[in-house]
Amino acid sequence: MRRALVIGLGAAGLMAGYMLARRGWKVTALGRGTPASAMSTGCLRSLPPERGWLEELKALFLSAGLPMSEGPRTGVTNLGTRFDCRLSPSISTWEEGSGPRSIAVLGVRGHPSLRPALAASMISSWGPRARTVPLDLEVPAEASLCPLFRDDAHLDLLVEGIQATSEDAVLLPALFSLPGIGRWKELERRSGRRLLEAVTPLGVPGQRFVEVLEQGAKRTGVEMWPGRRAVSLELDGAKVTAAEVQGGTERRTMEVDTLLLATGGALVDGVLWKGQHLEDPLSTFVMVQDGAEGGGYDHVDERLLIEGERIINAFGAGDCLAYSQGRYGDGLAHAIASAWRAVRAMEGL
Amino acid sequence: MNENRCIKCGSCLRACPVLNDPTGRTFPGPRTTGVDAPRFPERLSMGTAALMCTMCHACEWACPSSLPLTRSMLLTREEMSKAVPPLEGHQRMRESVRHTGRTVDTDFREWREEGAKVLYFPGCIGLGRLPDMVRDTSRLLDELGIEHDISSKALCCGSPLLKVGALEEAEMLHRHNAEVLSSYETIITSCPGCTYHLREVYGVRVSHVVELLEGKELRSEAEGVWALQVPCHLKRGVGPWAAEGMVNALEGAGTRLSRIPDEDSCCGGGGGMLSGFPGIASSIARSKATSYRRAAVSGVITACPFCALSLRRQGLTVLDISQAIRPRR
Ligand SMILES: Cc1cc2nc3c(=O)[nH]c(=O)nc-3n(C[C@H](O)[C@H](O)[C@H](O)COP(=O)(O)OP(=O)(O)OC[C@H]3O[C@@H](n4cnc5c(N)ncnc54)[C@H](O)[C@@H]3O)c2cc1C
Numbered sequence: 222m223r224r225a226l227v228i229g230l231g232a233a234g235l236m237a238g239y240m241l242a243r244r245g246w247k248v249t250a251l252g253r254g255t256p257a258s259a260m261s262t263g264c265l266r267s268l269p270p271e272r273g274w275l276e277e278l279k280a281l282f283l284s285a286g287l288p289m290s291e292g293p294r295t296g297v298t299n300l301g302t303r304f305d306c307r308l309s310p311s312i313s314t315w316e317e318g319s320g321p322r323s324i325a326v327l328g329v330r331g332h333p334s335l336r337p338a339l340a341a342s343m344i345s346s347w348g349p350r351a352r353t354v355p356l357d358l359e360v361p362a363e364a365s366l367c368p369l370f371r372d373d374a375h376l377d378l379l380v381e382g383i384q385a386t387s388e389d390a391v392l393l394p395a396l397f398s399l400p401g402i403g404r405w406k407e408l409e410r411r412s413g414r415r416l417l418e419a420v421t422p423l424g425v426p427g428q429r430f431v432e433v434l435e436q437g438a439k440r441t442g443v444e445m446w447p448g449r450r451a452v453s454l455e456l457d458g459a460k461v462t463a464a465e466v467q468g469g470t471e472r473r474t475m476e477v478d479t480l481l482l483a484t485g486g487a488l489v490d491g492v493l494w495k496g497q498h499l500e501d502p503l504s505t506f507v508m509v510q511d512g513a514e515g516g517g518y519d520h521v522d523e524r525l526l527i528e529g530e531r532i533i534n535a536f537g538a539g540d541c542l543a544y545s546q547g548r549y550g551d552g553l554a555h556a557i558a559s560a561w562r563a564v565r566a567m568e569g570l
Numbered sequence: 571m572n573e574n575r576c577i578k579c580g581s582c583l584r585a586c587p588v589l590n591d592p593t594g595r596t597f598p599g600p601r602t603t604g605v606d607a608p609r610f611p612e613r614l615s616m617g618t619a620a621l622m623c624t625m626c627h628a629c630e631w632a633c634p635s636s637l638p639l640t641r642s643m644l645l646t647r648e649e650m651s652k653a654v655p656p657l658e659g660h661q662r663m664r665e666s667v668r669h670t671g672r673t674v675d676t677d678f679r680e681w682r683e684e685g686a687k688v689l690y691f692p693g694c695i696g697l698g699r700l701p702d703m704v705r706d707t708s709r710l711l712d713e714l715g716i717e718h719d720i721s722s723k724a725l726c727c728g729s730p731l732l733k734v735g736a737l738e739e740a741e742m743l744h745r746h747n748a749e750v751l752s753s754y755e756t757i758i759t760s761c762p763g764c765t766y767h768l769r770e771v772y773g774v775r776v777s778h779v780v781e782l783l784e785g786k787e788l789r790s791e792a793e794g795v796w797a798l799q800v801p802c803h804l805k806r807g808v809g810p811w812a813a814e815g816m817v818n819a820l821e822g823a824g825t826r827l828s829r830i831p832d833e834d835s836c837c838g839g840g841g842g843m844l845s846g847f848p849g850i851a852s853s854i855a856r857s858k859a860t861s862y863r864r865a866a867v868s869g870v871i872t873a874c875p876f877c878a879l880s881l882r883r884q885g886l887t888v889l890d891i892s893q894a895i896r897p898r899r
């Protein structure tokens with residue numbers, strides 16, 4: 222059986238791990254810290270022309286109880302701005318032409334998850350009529366709202382609030398994690414109203430996105446090693462043979478047959494900024510400096526390079542790779558599309 | 571690395587069991603106590619609320635910038651202890667250490683001081699509150715053929731004292747224990763807090779009981795279906811391999827496990843919370859107990875005296891791993 226070590230548990234690493242395991246590989250995937258993927262909105266703002274991965278991704282989300290909708294879609298962010306995208310959870314966006322004419326904004330007063338007054342005035346500035354329906358609950362800004370809405374009393378409060386509105390749709394903060402996503406349907410059913418989840422970065426939607434991929438990877442048999450950092454690689458000529466991995470107080474050496482780096486960008490230590498210069502934290506591969514190209518690992522069709530040589534058993538995917546044509550908000554689409562390309566290249570070895 | 575760079579992403583806050591508990595909302599959170607306080611000393615005026623932390627390492631585990639949040643919060647505690655009078659419970663604990671050398675006194679008298687090469691170090695909570703666990707662990711070691719002492723002279727490792735800012739007392743204990751431990755080749759612990767402290771601060775050879783079980787032929791002693799309480803200081807302190815070792819040992823022994831999603835979230839009992847903020851500690855333990863009851867299991871298996879104590883106080887049946895498995899003969 223072919224074996225792969227995937228480093229990085231963000232969108233790129235998890236999707237690659239999942240696809241490899243489905244294609245019969247034995248995969249170990251390790252990573253540490255919250256990935257940028259979990260800080261994103263969980264919505265893809267663009268779709269590259271090459272979409273061999275799209276159906277596989279949609280099927281994963283459907284089976285996790287969080288169906289995704291494709292097409293030009295529009296939603297509202299937690300700041301009340303308009304958010305256009307190409308693939309998103311169906312609960313947070315609408316299809317072109319079917320948007321609400323009026324929106325009630327139901328948020329917790331003073332909580333940054335969705336500030337009702339601010340969001341309502343922003344929404345009115347670009348489209349639908351909007352009105353605020355603030356909930357008065359004691360939750361400090363630092364605390365998440367999610368745990369609160371696990372209990373029935375708070376859910377009842379929400380149903381009451383929703384039923385008291387008469388707008389076409391009700392915009393809510395992102396309140397339900399993946400295990401609790403059934404509660405969204407319960408809210409819809411009980412209130413009988415059209416609900417919209419605010420498109421929210423740095424919150425539950427990104428975490429859910431990552432959890433869906435994690436579930437998929439685990440189910441297909443990927444061995445998951447969270448909480449561990451690869452600290453160095455061993456090479457034999459142009460072949461990576463082992464990785465040294467630190468987890469808590471322990472350090473272990475892993476044999477490597479094929480390596481996939483999906484370590485993310487500078488935000489998550491995937492690549493290092495040293496002054497004006499990008500460096501490989503694993504001191505192994507050739508980097509492209511930030512310029513016309515987005516900086517990161519140099520590659521030829523997702524294969525990484527050492528000193529100009531083509532390396533045979535190391536690949537890359539996601540934010541750690543140098544890639545051009547990047548636009549703000551293309552990150553998840555690029556992570557998944559490049560993971561798919563890397564998997565195809567690995568299959569062709 | 572990013573060690574000095576907090577990107578203000580809030581991942582630490584979302585992971586924190588105290589902030590996520592209704593009774594813990596006045597805790598300023600790991601970003602304020604671990605990142606801001608050391609830089610802006612005026613933040614120390616937040617008072618004892620800064621101590622409302624179980625030291626569960628969940629924030630650190632979540633931090634994308636690898637900030638050493640728990641270490642940094644310990645430093646904040648030490649600074650604070652110079653300015654703010656200690657909490658009543660923490661004061662009691664310090665007095666107990668002054669009088670008995672342990673955070674809680676013990677009636678345990680079955681010391682074994684026969685000059686073995688291995689020392690079993692049960693820890694204060696084990697000796698003081700869970701003598702059943704101490705006996706069962708000692709028996710397990712015997713059955714594994716590990717000759718060991720249990721020394722009356724080995725005192726508190728000092729980890730709980732660091733957590734209330736009592737650095738000097740912790741160093742005193744360190745000096746005392748270093749001498750006692752020097753006559754042993756290896757230390758074996760039941761408490762992952764001790765394991766972490768002895769390994770990282772003392773720098774001695776130490777294994778948690780679960781680390782001894784790797785590759786051993788085991789059988790289950792636990793009838794029925796059991797859930798796990800994966801200790802914070804085992805998984806996120808000693809390390810994830812040790813926590814996986816606990817699961818592997820039980821599965822290998824044939825214990826029937828029901829894996830609940832929050833099995834690795836904090837029991838509320840660490841970081842001096844049991845003595846300092848018993849209300850918050852028991853509220854966190856209560857919500858864990860609710861999850862376990864919902865799973866309708868026979869009980870919970872853990873590998874940490876603090877977890878065992880906190881969850882037993884919620885009326886759950888809790889076994890230490892040493893009580894759930896035996897070597898196969
Ligand atoms: C606030 C925010 C909002 C965003 N919103 C959107 C959006 O709406 N839509 C969109 O498409 N994109 C968005 N993005 C961008 C998108 O999130 C990223 O481009 C994408 O998630 C990158 O995925 P990745 O798998 O390459 O990297 P990541 O998700 O960052 O995963 C890499 C992981 O690898 C780990 N790692 C690094 N080095 C090592 C090592 N040596 N050993 C072990 N682990 C290691 C990292 O810690 C990290 O956890 C947003 C980003 C941010 C920060």
Ligand code: SF4
Binds near residue numbers: 622623625626639
């Ligand atoms: S160690 Fe645990 S309790 Fe303390 S701040 Fe971090 S996450 Fe919260």
Ligand code: SF4
Binds near residue numbers: 576605635
């Ligand atoms: S998780 Fe780390 S980087 Fe993010 S806010 Fe907390 S301390 Fe800062």
